[in-house]
Amino acid sequence: MASILAVDDSASMRQMVSFTLKGGGYQVIEAVDGVDALSKAKGQSVNLVITDVNMPNMDGIALIKELRALPAYKFTPILMLTTESSGDKKQLGKSAGATGWIVKPFNPDQLLATVKKVIG
Known part of the structure; x- marks a missing residue:
């Protein structure tokens, strides 16, 4: 069974992501934030890894950079989950090493379809 690290400072958002992913098997x-993740x-x-962008302590962009610096996470897919749909944030995420982007509020089927595309 594939395992996914879901990072978000909002408990309700984490629950929704977690519930959707567990339902998908x-x-x-x-x-709770980048440091914890x-x-x-x-x-x-x-x-x-599915991470929110705007979080206290360590945001999603910083987390992606830190993960990419670890040999075990050099090629692990990382999806950014955020309310920010601006091109600037997407570019920041891409240059940090993000694989893709999911805009909140997300559609559960769309989230699962994106996850399947990235990790099968």
């Missing part, structure tokens, strides 16, 4: 590890990512390997 994935194992989900939740993290980084320590969880270092303790185990996951098949995919």
Whole structure:
């Protein structure tokens, strides 16, 4: 079973992402911000990271850069989940190493379809 690290400072958003992914047959590890996510990512390997962009302590862009610096996460797909649909943020995410982008509020079927496309 593929495991996914879901990172969001909003508990309700984490629950929604987690519920959707578990319904799709994935194992989900939740993290409350980039710092939490980084320590969880270092303790185990996951098949995919889905991260919010705007978070306290360490935002999604910084988290992506930190993960890409780890050998185990050089090629792990990372999706950004955010309300920001501006081209600037997308560009920042891409240059940090993000694989793709999901705009909130997301459609559960669309989220699962995107995840399937990225990790099968």
